Amino acid sequence: MTDPIASPPAFFEDHFRLSAKDLLGILETALSSGGEFAETYLEYRTYSYILMEEDIIRETAESVSLGLGIRVISGEKTGFGYTNDLSPDKVRRAALSAAAIASKDEPAARPSALAPRGLGPSYYRVNEASHSAPLDKKISLVKAAYLACQGAGPEVKKVKASLQDQIQHLTIANSEGLLVSDSRPLVKLACVAISEKAGLRESGYAGGGGRVGLEFFSAQLTPEEIGREAAREAAILLEARDAPAGEMPVVLSPGHAGVLIHEAVGHLLEADFNRKKTSVFADKFGKKVGVPQITIYDDPTIPAFRGSYNVDDEGTAPRKTLLIDKGVIVGLLQDRLSAGLMKMPLTGHGRRQDFSDIPIPRMANTYIDKGEYDREEIIRSVKKGFYADRFQGGQVEDSGKFTFSVSSGFLIEDGKLTTPVKQATLIGSNLDILNKVERVGGDLTFGPQTGTCGKEGQEVPVTDGCPTIKISKMTVGGKG
Amino acid sequence: MRPGGPEDDLVWLAERLVKFGKSCGADEIEVGIGDGYEFSVNVRLGEIEDLVEAGSRAMGVRVIKDKKTAFATSSDLAQETLERLIRNAVRRSELASRDEFAGLPSLSPVRVDPEGLRLFDPEIPELDSKTNIGLALETERIALADKRITNSFGASFLAHDGTSVLASSNGFVGRYRKTQCSLSVGLQAGDGDDLVEDFWFSTETHFKDLEPPEAVARKAVARTVRQLRPRKIKTQRVPVIFEPLMTSGLVGFLFACVSGVAVYQKSSFLAGRLGDKIAGENITVIDDGLMPEKLGTSPFDSEGVPSQRTTVIEKGILKKYLCNTYAARKLNLSTTGNADGNAVSPNNFYLARGADSPSEIIRSCEKGLLLIRTLGHGLNPVTGDISRGAFGLWIEKGEIVYPVSEITVSGNLGEILGNIEMVGSDLEFRGSICGPTIKVREMMIAGEGST
Numbered sequence: 001m002t003d004p005i006a007s008p009p010a011f012f013e014d015h016f017r018l019s020a021k022d023l024l025g026i027l028e029t030a031l032s033s034g035g036e037f038a039e040t041y042l043e044y045r046t047y048s049y050i051l052m053e054e055d056i057i058r059e060t061a062e063s064v065s066l067g068l069g070i071r072v073i074s075g076e077k078t079g080f081g082y083t084n085d086l087s088p089d090k091v092r093r094a095a096l097s098a099a100a101i102a103s104k105d106e107p108a109a110r111p112s113a114l115a116p117r118g119l120g121p122s123y124y125r126v127n128e129a130s131h132s133a134p135l136d137k138k139i140s141l142v143k144a145a146y147l148a149c150q151g152a153g154p155e156v157k158k159v160k161a162s163l164q165d166q167i168q169h170l171t172i173a174n175s176e177g178l179l180v181s182d183s184r185p186l187v188k189l190a191c192v193a194i195s196e197k198a199g200l201r202e203s204g205y206a207g208g209g210g211r212v213g214l215e216f217f218s219a220q221l222t223p224e225e226i227g228r229e230a231a232r233e234a235a236i237l238l239e240a241r242d243a244p245a246g247e248m249p250v251v252l253s254p255g256h257a258g259v260l261i262h263e264a265v266g267h268l269l270e271a272d273f274n275r276k277k278t279s280v281f282a283d284k285f286g287k288k289v290g291v292p293q294i295t296i297y298d299d300p301t302i303p304a305f306r307g308s309y310n311v312d313d314e315g316t317a318p319r320k321t322l323l324i325d326k327g328v329i330v331g332l333l334q335d336r337l338s339a340g341l342m343k344m345p346l347t348g349h350g351r352r353q354d355f356s357d358i359p360i361p362r363m364a365n366t367y368i369d370k371g372e373y374d375r376e377e378i379i380r381s382v383k384k385g386f387y388a389d390r391f392q393g394g395q396v397e398d399s400g401k402f403t404f405s406v407s408s409g410f411l412i413e414d415g416k417l418t419t420p421v422k423q424a425t426l427i428g429s430n431l432d433i434l435n436k437v438e439r440v441g442g443d444l445t446f447g448p449q450t451g452t453c454g455k456e457g458q459e460v461p462v463t464d465g466c467p468t469i470k471i472s473k474m475t476v477g478g479k480g
Numbered sequence: 481m482r483p484g485g486p487e488d489d490l491v492w493l494a495e496r497l498v499k500f501g502k503s504c505g506a507d508e509i510e511v512g513i514g515d516g517y518e519f520s521v522n523v524r525l526g527e528i529e530d531l532v533e534a535g536s537r538a539m540g541v542r543v544i545k546d547k548k549t550a551f552a553t554s555s556d557l558a559q560e561t562l563e564r565l566i567r568n569a570v571r572r573s574e575l576a577s578r579d580e581f582a583g584l585p586s587l588s589p590v591r592v593d594p595e596g597l598r599l600f601d602p603e604i605p606e607l608d609s610k611t612n613i614g615l616a617l618e619t620e621r622i623a624l625a626d627k628r629i630t631n632s633f634g635a636s637f638l639a640h641d642g643t644s645v646l647a648s649s650n651g652f653v654g655r656y657r658k659t660q661c662s663l664s665v666g667l668q669a670g671d672g673d674d675l676v677e678d679f680w681f682s683t684e685t686h687f688k689d690l691e692p693p694e695a696v697a698r699k700a701v702a703r704t705v706r707q708l709r710p711r712k713i714k715t716q717r718v719p720v721i722f723e724p725l726m727t728s729g730l731v732g733f734l735f736a737c738v739s740g741v742a743v744y745q746k747s748s749f750l751a752g753r754l755g756d757k758i759a760g761e762n763i764t765v766i767d768d769g770l771m772p773e774k775l776g777t778s779p780f781d782s783e784g785v786p787s788q789r790t791t792v793i794e795k796g797i798l799k800k801y802l803c804n805t806y807a808a809r810k811l812n813l814s815t816t817g818n819a820d821g822n823a824v825s826p827n828n829f830y831l832a833r834g835a836d837s838p839s840e841i842i843r844s845c846e847k848g849l850l851l852i853r854t855l856g857h858g859l860n861p862v863t864g865d866i867s868r869g870a871f872g873l874w875i876e877k878g879e880i881v882y883p884v885s886e887i888t889v890s891g892n893l894g895e896i897l898g899n900i901e902m903v904g905s906d907l908e909f910r911g912s913i914c915g916p917t918i919k920v921r922e923m924m925i926a927g928e929g930s931t
Binding site for chain 1: 527529531535536538554557561565572576577863869870888889927928930
């Protein structure tokens with residue numbers, strides 16, 4: 001068996017006897033009803049999972065996902081078919097399902113000859129690939145996280161530790177002659193702690209990984225650190241009081257609070273919402289929407305990050321994309337369909353969950369760039385407020401109203417972090433919040449490599465980041 | 481739509497894989513195979529946006545050897561791949577720990593006849609694309625005819641036809657075919673930067689029961705425009721009335737807290753509370769997998785345990801946790817037919833209806849919030865804490881007076897269950913988790929100013 005990472009283009013030919021010539025034939029069938037553009041997306045993904053709970057390695061799992069998605073574009077319309085049976089008649093059927101979006105009797109275009117395209121430098125950082133590492137080695141990492149968490153304090157009552165890894169081989173061929181392949185590794189080690197004291201019960205979560213090999217867990221972030229961090233959060237929450245309710249100054253912790261940028265800004269700069277003019281940003285391209293301290297990028301090329309990729313799911317080379325420059329919207333996250341219709345350049349943000357999904361514009365690694373303030377000085381500037389420390393995720397709607405959920409935080413009193421507080425959802429309107437950012441710290445940090453973003457039912461791995469940020473006023477939804 | 485369902489082949493394949501697993505040394509093995517066909521169309525502003533038509537299969541297997549468990553799944557159904565995965569799983573099980581609670585359920589003498597549940601509508605596979613596309617186009621057209629609607633997120637029609645097969649070394653072999661279709665539309669209204677949005681949908685196992693385009697469109701329009709020109713309100717504690725979809729969200733959170741898996745993992749605030757009074761007398765919650773034609777119905781769960789009707793909360797008393805075989809053994813309880821692989825999932829899980837009409841409930845409220853939408857997550861089963869972004873209609877003297885937005889509602893499920901003053905009569909099975917309108921005595925609303 002050839003090493004798929006060493007020579008990805010050969011992968012589907014070796015494993016499924018689908019040659020470049022076959023792919024060209026599929027594209028021809030897909031264009032048979034007059035579509036302008038056709039694309040095939042071949043995917044073979046293996047996934048493994050190890051779970052430790054109740055002091056035992058409770059289970060291991062292995063998954064194989066195989067399939068082919070075929071897309072045809074005709075004007076603004078997309079036809080799509082997929083199959084996980086790669087026999088010629090099933091593939092042909094999927095191609096005809098996709099072709100049906102165009103309703104002419106004969107082809108309007110013919111696919112160009114496929115020219116294999118190599119990739120630039122890889123953004124994956126793998127020495128010891130997790131998907132091919134011995135299971136007992138992976139089990140020892142899970143055990144190390146579990147035991148460190150359990151041993152972190154007497155209040156830790158239950159622990160769950162898990163390791164997930166996958167390798168996703170993909171080949172994309174389209175009617176413009178593109179033929180490109182990639183093999184994307186992804187690994188995540190995570191730990192959940194449940195703490196109990198005096199009838200109270202709380203939980204803590206920590207994890208890490210990315211497009212890395214197992215050496216990450218000795219060089220960058222150890223299983224013990226993950227286990228202890230989950231225990232720390234679970235323990236501190238036992239001492240926490242209910243979060244306050246109402247409007248107040250909010251300081252966002254560096255790294256973890258990147259979820260705010262993801263929700264408040266990132267989603268509404270995805271091109272599809274702007275092309276359809278449902279995004280509140282749709283009429284504001286080139287206009288100022290926030291204070292000059294705010295500069296936001298999405299960069300799918302940051303080495304080793306979860307959200308990174310060597311090629312997007314439409315075969316476009318990804319680019320670091322400036323979205324907001326000193327408060328002014330200057331860029332959108334594009335896929336082929338929107339970029340074509342909007343006559344804007346591709347940015348390499350067309351992503352899909354798997355072969356059975358149509359690609360749409362998505363974030364990769366989104367962050368707010370560093371500012372000039374010192375973190376301590378930012379906290380000192382708040383007389384009475386809320387420090388949002390750890391997060392569970394958020395949501396946004398096209399009007400710009402967004403929420404994000406804080407799992408733990410602190411009260412700020414007279415410029416100092418004081419009482420720990422628990423769960424609260426913060427709500428705001430993005431145009432309002434972008435103008436209420438008062439100070440941006442110099443300490444740009446990225447959040448943990450555990451994030452997943454959902455849109456239209458499709459989940460993709462992402463990362464986000466930010467420095468310490470002060471928002472002059474925001475609504476905190478605690479129990480008061 | 482489907483080119484003839486070779487269900488017998490799937491049963492044969494599942495049984496053969498069970499035998500293969502035994503021959504590889506598995507003490508127990510369970511093989512599930514799903515075969516699905518999907519059609520979906522999204523239309524927007526009168527044109528098709530995308531059209532998907534596809535069939536796919538997947539296999540899942542659990543093997544147990546020496547009380548050690550391993551799982552595998554595959555969407556590649558090539559014999560060579562499936563046999564390799566099963567051999568690997570048997571080998572891999574040795575690296576797991578011995579677990580006295582591991583194992584398949586024993587074969588139940590009860591069999592539920594899939595025919596009697598009427599889950600398969602023969603009309604759905606026969607629907608042609610033109611009809612389906614027409615329904616979506618018509619729904620959006622009616623909605624956009626209302627001048628207050630300024631943009632559309634699109635309308636969709638989806639149809640699904642799936643066969644589930646399960647074979648197990650305990651002797652169980654079962655299969656059923658289930659259809660589902662849905663029609664939905666999402667709308668935007670407002671001007672400048674003051675935009676509001678909402679949607680409506682109908683989803684059924686039988687095509688004849690689907691709400692017509694007119695009904696879906698009108699409801700989506702009404703739900704969207706009622707939010708126009710929202711006001712902000714002060715931070716305060718007030719009664720909160722949940723519309724049925726909002727109650728469903730709350731009931732879904734309750735499900736996460738009565739899951740036997742969450743209970744043995746102590747990740748539920750309801751762990752250790754069996755037999756306690758956890759809610760008012762007016763609260764009865766049921767999980768019922770046997771209701772004919774309903775979305776959450778099936779003859780058996782992922783372990784082949786027959787579906788049943790389980791009273792989870794009876795007049796405020798916590799009676800049962802919903803368990804798969806593993807959770808049941810850990811907790812020394814019985815399985816309730818809710819297994820979904822390693823997890824548990826609801827069948828038809830609902831808050832039983834009360835006596836009050838929704839309009840009576842609103843009239844009973846001197847000052848409060850009618851909760852119509854939430855945004856974000858903010859649910860913690862470990863503590864029962866809830867904190868979510870919210871949109872609502874403000875109520876004064878029993879009348880809806882204006883919409884409100886950019887607020888949060890917070891509370892704790894444990895406290896809310898004891899504080900539900902009224903339960904509506906308007907229970908509808910619009911999904912597998914549902915509930916009627918309810919009125920909660922008091923919750924914290926965060927808005928302008930602070931407490």
